[in-house]
Amino acid sequence: MDETERLLEVIRGRGAKTVGLQFPVGLRPRAVELAGELEKRAGVTCMIAADPSFGACDVPEMPVDLIVHLAHAPMPHLRYRNVFFYDLPTPLPESWAFLDAALSRLPKRVGILTTTQHRQWVPQITERLQAKGFEPVVSEPDRRVAYAAQVLGCDYFAATNIAADVDGFLYVGTGDFHPLGVAIIVKDKPVVIADPSTGEARTLDEVKDRVLRQRWGAIVRAQDARTFGIILSKKVGQDRSDLAARLKALLEAKGREGRLFYMDLVAPELLDGYGVDAWVSTACPRIAIEDYLRYKQPMLTPQELEIVLGERTWDAYAFDEIRA
């Protein structure tokens, strides 16, 4: 059944009069379109959430009867109230050239990883690899990740869970962040990206080296910092207040100052002018890794702060994950 039809049935079933729409930045025009369609066909009033949503970790309350959250998979460990997850999977590709381009780089025992929008391709990918003589392995989902093979920017269970059973990974998707996380977490195993948007395959060796150099740079720059700002997210699935409290206590035990900063959206202009020497983010791990250059002061992950404070060695560097 078409997803909009399924949604209309839910709206009717619940007698919803007002509907809120939440969605990632790339779907802004689609959200406006859907609002128009729902108002016309279901007689509801729609309210478009203009605060950006970065995932199913980020489903703020709205003054409506039903929230429609587009394109993210619900996190099994979170309780959502009156939320309809509107699934927007990418249709099966017409050409599997992007997958075939990856074959020559894959080990025989290969772990399959992807994001929610491509998750429906996994059976065909597995079949295709098996037909070529590979032994693909797919992880079960878990408490934070809804679907088999699915990775999140903050959760690589689908990789670590099967790391002992494979000699490398195939990541199907666009963008570098997720496979980069995999490559850093499963240090000694190759990660090959098969990118359906370009039709090509690639590895991340150079990106990984550059990012790790940047992380080392951030750690060195924070070495003499006296006051650290510890960022604590308002977003329901990014709440790590216990970790933030532990980092504050650790900083104080080491003779530094830790100040807690509570916020929703994390952005450079919102952290300007506080007179803080360095930041540690307990919110989404992408903030430190991906947006590093946008911040004036070094922006660390919790594990990187431990390195600064001599509680962890660089050899034990770990990519930041939010695990339930």
Place this chain on the structure above:
Amino acid sequence: MDETERLLEVIRGRGAKTVGLQFPVGLRPRAVELAGELEKRAGVTCMIAADPSFGACDVPEMPVDLIVHLAHAPMPHLRYRNVFFYDLPTPLPESWAFLDAALSRLPKRVGILTTTQHRQWVPQITERLQAKGFEPVVSEPDRRVAYAAQVLGCDYFAATNIAADVDGFLYVGTGDFHPLGVAIIVKDKPVVIADPSTGEARTLDEVKDRVLRQRWGAIVRAQDARTFGIILSKKVGQDRSDLAARLKALLEAKGREGRLFYMDLVAPELLDGYGVDAWVSTACPRIAIEDYLRYKQPMLTPQELEIVLGERTWDAYAFDEIRA
């Protein structure tokens, strides 16, 4: 009693263990300092709210025992839960030169206006003007404005309430926005600014003309817009959902489309890419007036939308206020 001592007493009295701090952008370093002082002296854990606060209209909940809100006066009509308003008035000036510089431009019957940070100067200002032969008039506070003579960017009761009794206004403060609002609202009466930061007095005639030309430009640009985005604020003191619903119905009655956008912080990058032709803000009036040039599409006030739709004439142009 020193404001921090008063706060420490409240913290002790309530047995608060966690304290949240909210403050305008200009007070960021002061907030970090106060957090350190409270943690040291009261043994509490402080949490600095890094989402910017623009006024007492904007006091979001925090997971703490007590919220400390700096430098804004509480709005009498709002109910605040566990909020301590930390008063930060500007001390009486050493020189009254800025006031004396205004005298030659003031009418005899003059209304006194200011913001909360200078409200304690009002008795001395009144006295000084009386000694020089003026007849100063000060408005009582009301449901949205806590103090006599106080204006807000969204509430000019202190001016309109006494407009019939005066021939012009003296505004004591820095910045153009508040006196601009006064000048547009009380069309035919001069507004003189006595600015303690520069020590000088000035009028706003040029600024007012430029802003009104800009507003006219925005109205003209929105004339052919088909889809309007109606901005509805999450902030407790900026909620005008009834007005937003009325504007949506008005747009639809006029054959246009109105889409509701629900958001906290309003910023250009958050409104980009929706395919909307024009915006109407029911949030803080400053967004349309002060930040106009930052938005790609015309950004209107509710009254300006009425002009676009032929429901109001330009001669009946009204500055946007949020009245309880």
